[in-house]
Amino acid sequence: MTDITKEALMPPRSFLSQDAIQVFYRLLAALLICAVLAVLSDSFLSLGNILNVLRQASLTFFIASGLTLVVLTAGLDLSVGANVALSACIAGTVIHKTGSPALGILTGLACGGLVGLLNGVMVTALRIPSFIATYGMLWVLNGLTYWYMAGETLHGFPAGFRQIGSGYLFGLPIPVYLLLVFLGIGTFFAQRTVWGQEIYAIGANPVAARLSGIPVARRLLLVYAVSGTMAGLASIIFLSRLNSAEADIGESLTLPAIAAVLIGGTSLFGGVGTVFGTFIGALILTLVLNGMNLLSVSANWQPLVTGIIVILAVWLDMKTRRRAQ
Amino acid sequence: MREAAVVSVPNPLQRIPGVAIVLVLLIALFSVIAPGFLSVANLSNVLVQSTILTMLALPMTLIIMTEGLDLSMGAVLTLTSLCVAIVSLATKSMLLGLGAGLLVGTAFGVANGWLVAILGIPPFVATLGTLGMAQGLSLIVSDGQSVVGIPHSVRDIYSATLLGIPVPIVMAFVTYAAFHGLLYHTRFGTYIFALGGNREALRYAGLSPNKLLIAVYALGGAMAGIAGLLMTARMNSGHPTAGLGLEFDAIAAVAVGGTSFERGNGWLLGTLLGVLSVGVLRNGLNLISLPSSVQVASVGVLVIVALFLDGLRSRA
Numbered sequence: 076m077t078d079i080t081k082e083a084l085m086p087p088r089s090f091l092s093q094d095a096i097q098v099f100y101r102l103l104a105a106l107l108i109c110a111v112l113a114v115l116s117d118s119f120l121s122l123g124n125i126l127n128v129l130r131q132a133s134l135t136f137f138i139a140s141g142l143t144l145v146v147l148t149a150g151l152d153l154s155v156g157a158n159v160a161l162s163a164c165i166a167g168t169v170i171h172k173t174g175s176p177a178l179g180i181l182t183g184l185a186c187g188g189l190v191g192l193l194n195g196v197m198v199t200a201l202r203i204p205s206f207i208a209t210y211g212m213l214w215v216l217n218g219l220t221y222w223y224m225a226g227e228t229l230h231g232f233p234a235g236f237r238q239i240g241s242g243y244l245f246g247l248p249i250p251v252y253l254l255l256v257f258l259g260i261g262t263f264f265a266q267r268t269v270w271g272q273e274i275y276a277i278g279a280n281p282v283a284a285r286l287s288g289i290p291v292a293r294r295l296l297l298v299y300a301v302s303g304t305m306a307g308l309a310s311i312i313f314l315s316r317l318n319s320a321e322a323d324i325g326e327s328l329t330l331p332a333i334a335a336v337l338i339g340g341t342s343l344f345g346g347v348g349t350v351f352g353t354f355i356g357a358l359i360l361t362l363v364l365n366g367m368n369l370l371s372v373s374a375n376w377q378p379l380v381t382g383i384i385v386i387l388a389v390w391l392d393m394k395t396r397r398r399a400q
Numbered sequence: 401m402r403e404a405a406v407v408s409v410p411n412p413l414q415r416i417p418g419v420a421i422v423l424v425l426l427i428a429l430f431s432v433i434a435p436g437f438l439s440v441a442n443l444s445n446v447l448v449q450s451t452i453l454t455m456l457a458l459p460m461t462l463i464i465m466t467e468g469l470d471l472s473m474g475a476v477l478t479l480t481s482l483c484v485a486i487v488s489l490a491t492k493s494m495l496l497g498l499g500a501g502l503l504v505g506t507a508f509g510v511a512n513g514w515l516v517a518i519l520g521i522p523p524f525v526a527t528l529g530t531l532g533m534a535q536g537l538s539l540i541v542s543d544g545q546s547v548v549g550i551p552h553s554v555r556d557i558y559s560a561t562l563l564g565i566p567v568p569i570v571m572a573f574v575t576y577a578a579f580h581g582l583l584y585h586t587r588f589g590t591y592i593f594a595l596g597g598n599r600e601a602l603r604y605a606g607l608s609p610n611k612l613l614i615a616v617y618a619l620g621g622a623m624a625g626i627a628g629l630l631m632t633a634r635m636n637s638g639h640p641t642a643g644l645g646l647e648f649d650a651i652a653a654v655a656v657g658g659t660s661f662e663r664g665n666g667w668l669l670g671t672l673l674g675v676l677s678v679g680v681l682r683n684g685l686n687l688i689s690l691p692s693s694v695q696v697a698s699v700g701v702l703v704i705v706a707l708f709l710d711g712l713r714s715r716a
Contacts, residue, residue: 151524203707204661206524207651210471211703214648218697225691320608330532333525343522375544379536386529389521 094349095338097395108362116369124365126248132361133254134312136354138328139335140261141191141305143353144298146336147265147312148278149345150205152194155306155332157216160325162186162310165221167229167320176236183314184307190216195296213329220322232258240316250312254290254354257305261350274298278345291372306356330381334360342396360384418709419657419673426677430684437687444566448558450679451568452477452634455627456650457675458579458668459620460661464651465666466595466613468516468523468622472508473650475534475642480505480628484554485547485638492555497559499630502625509621514612531647538640547638552671555654558633568630580668592616596665645696652699653678653705678702 112119138155154348166183170176190212241388242249265271273294277284285291311327314320339356341348363384364377430437431498437443456473463470488497508530515526560567583589591612594602602609607653657674661665681702682695 153528197704197708201704201708205705206469207655207661207707208704210648210651211700211707213700214645215697215700215704217645218693218695218700222691223699300617315709330528333528337525343525373540376536378532379540382529382532382534382536385532386515386521386526388596389525389529390519393520 086100086347094340094347094352098349098352098355101338101340101352101359104358105355108359108366112362112366112369116366116371119369124369128348128358128365129251129254129360130248130316131365132354132357133248133250133253134309135328135331135335135357136254137257137309137312138216138332139339139349139353139357140257141298141302141348142332143261143336143339143341143348144265144274145205145272145302145387146278146341146343147345147348148295149281149299149343150198150295151333151343152191152209152302153206153329153333154190154194154209154216155302156186156305156327156329157213157220158190158306158325159222159310159313160322161190161223162226162326163215163305163314163320164229164322166311167232167308170232170236170314171229176233179236179314180311183299183311184304187310188300188304191300191306192296194303194361195299198299199292199295209222210315217325220240220325224320226321226322228319228321232315232318237315237318238386240312240314241318250316253308256307256356258350265350270294270297275346278347281344291356304322327378330378330385331360331364334381334385334388337385337392342392343389347396356388408522419492419670422656423677423680426684430687432682434684434687437684438674442683442687443550446676446679446683448566449683450675451572452627452630453649453653453675453678454572454672455575455623455630456620456646457653457657457671458575459616460647460650461654461657461666461668462579462592462616463523463620464654464661464699465592466616467627467662468613468617469527469650469651470512470617471524471527471647472512472531473527473532473620473624474643474646474648475531476505476508476621476624477513477628477631478640479508479534479538480625481496481631481635481642482542482547482628482638483630484629485550486541487520488554488632489547489550492551492553494551494557494629495505497550497554498626498629502622505621505623505625505628506618507621509618510614512621513617517610517613517618522650542638542640544640546640548636550632550637554629554633555636556633558630568634571626571630575626576668576672583666583668587650588612588615592674593666615637616685648703649678652706654704655703655710659711661707687716 094252110250118124138159142152142155162183165186168178193210194212197203198205239249259338265274273284276289277291277294279294281291313324323357326371337343337351337356338356338359339348339352360381363380367376367380456477460470460473460687465508468675479493483504484497484501487500488494507599512527512530515521516523516610557567562570575621583592591607595616599609602612632638635642653674654671656677657667657670659671685695
């Protein structure tokens with residue numbers, strides 16, 4: 076039997092399987108980091124700090140959840156950070172000009188989604204490798220944002236709008252509720268819908284996926300558009316939490332998002348991983364960075380540590396997979 | 401059908417029209433719309449400003465020929481530029497500064513090669529990780545500040561002339577000649593073609609593809625070290641964001657120059673013309689007073705168009 080038929084005959088991936096074990100290990104790792112930090116720093120276990128970690132993790136998760144779908148198809152979206160910056164600046168301008176937060180939110184989501192769709196077109200119709208296409212898009216967006224903002228900073232948004240990023244409901248930050256909602260939607264979409272399973276199939280074996288009648292190009296367009304829309308959503312939360320928008324807000328966002336996806340156990344080679352794993356990945360990364368902050372390590376160390384974590388995560392993933400085979 | 405058959409002949413000469421037409425079109429466009437573009441002073445300015453990019457784009461060509469990529473080059477250049485600045489400031493010696501830059505650059509290159517070849521991590525993610533590391537180290541060694549007051553011996557490299565030709569241009573020319581010799585006239589060059597085209601063949605011939613890959617990435621790191629010296633000399637300081645995005649200009653030059661991302665097919669002269677295209681584009685947009693943000697965006701568009709055309713050509 077050829078490889079292609081074997082792959083095609085594989086049963087659909089269920090949540091309680093190899094994936095569940097992988098997620099369990101990662102939860103243990105997160106708890107271990109918590110324990111270490113609780114010993115090292117008195118302020119780690121304070122309510123304020125824990126809520127802060129959750130809020131921070133939710134921001135990384137919004138970007139990383141859409142990215143997870145892209146990575147599941149064996150693609151990559153390097154433009155997410157730059158997309159957040161452009162969407163935030165455009166949404167901020169719309170809110171300033173019209174005074175309507177709703178219109179601003181819609182514009183931010185639309186801008187993010189449109190950029191994602193363009194990425195999808197480059198990957199499917201123009202057949203440019205995704206990491207290069209989205210890397211080109213990164214610089215196009217960067218240039219556009221800096222040109223559009225011309226060194227200006229937008230700030231001061233309506234109080235109601237600022238609640239989205241900085242408000243609380245029953246003692247929990249509002250972004251945490253949004254995180255739960257999108258975690259639920261993402262997990263349901265990936266594990267329990269036909270489209271979600273088709274995305275896994277495309278990542279596992281694109282040829283088999285096409286031969287079994289999956290509209291590969293349309294599903295790919297969808298995942299890149301979702302990734303862009305989630306970047307648009309993240310831009311709204313950022314805008315509302317920072318109460319300001321500047322052209323450079325996206326520069327430090329892409330690497331952490333990729334790190335969260337990879338720590339979460341989604342394989343760069345496609346077809347393996349879960350949205351829930353990405354949530355744990357975002358949590359682990361945030362805990363590490365938060366711990367460095369509590370231990371008064373300069374923020375200058377963050378890119379170095381994030382870079383090392385990205386490489387370690389890929390290496391560990393490849394090692395466990397090689398052993399599993 | 402007949403046309404398609406003609407196009408698919410793998411003859412490097414057929415690439416000349418593509419990148420040369422781009423360059424000629426850009427020059428023609430800016431001679432018309434940008435006053436002062438065609439002056440000797442400005443053209444020599446374009447050449448001098450293209451030298452740093454040349455030093456990155458040539459090794460990037462070799463790396464892309466192995467079906468690899470080095471996203472860390474700009475960040476590594478930033479770090480080596482800071483090393484040159486700090487060491488030459490402390491020792492008052494340009495050569496020690498260059499040595500430090502070369503050492504750090506080569507170390508990053510070897511690390512990239514090791515991650516890609518030995519650990520088997522996809523190049524774009526491995527070098528994205530080292531990009532973060534180099535960026536972090538740059539912030540750490542400089543504490544986010546510029547390093548100023550470097551010795552004249554470093555600055556003079558950028559402004560000095562040799563027989564009336566600016567030294568950076570001489571260095572870029574020598575680099576090109578060395579890469580040309582290396583790729584087309586040595587066994588190592590032949591192996592580089594094989595790394596992208598037929599890695600199995602190398603193994604059957606008793607060679608180690610891994611060692612060769614590490615050498616190719618190490619060469620990229622070393623060149624980032626030399627380019628770091630030029631960058632420090634040009635800015636007369638070390639700055640923690642000096643090389644931001646330079647790897648993208650290098651990738652743009654390689655892509656426009658007709659080196660394919662998927663078939664291990666490389667063309668150094670095309671890369672050189674690609675470097676000039678990027679240089680002319682940025683210089684011309686600058687002359688018509690468009691901000692650097694628009695230049696960055698147009699280089700992005702240039703890459704996407706070049707890759708699209710490359711894709712068309714490979715399907716034709």
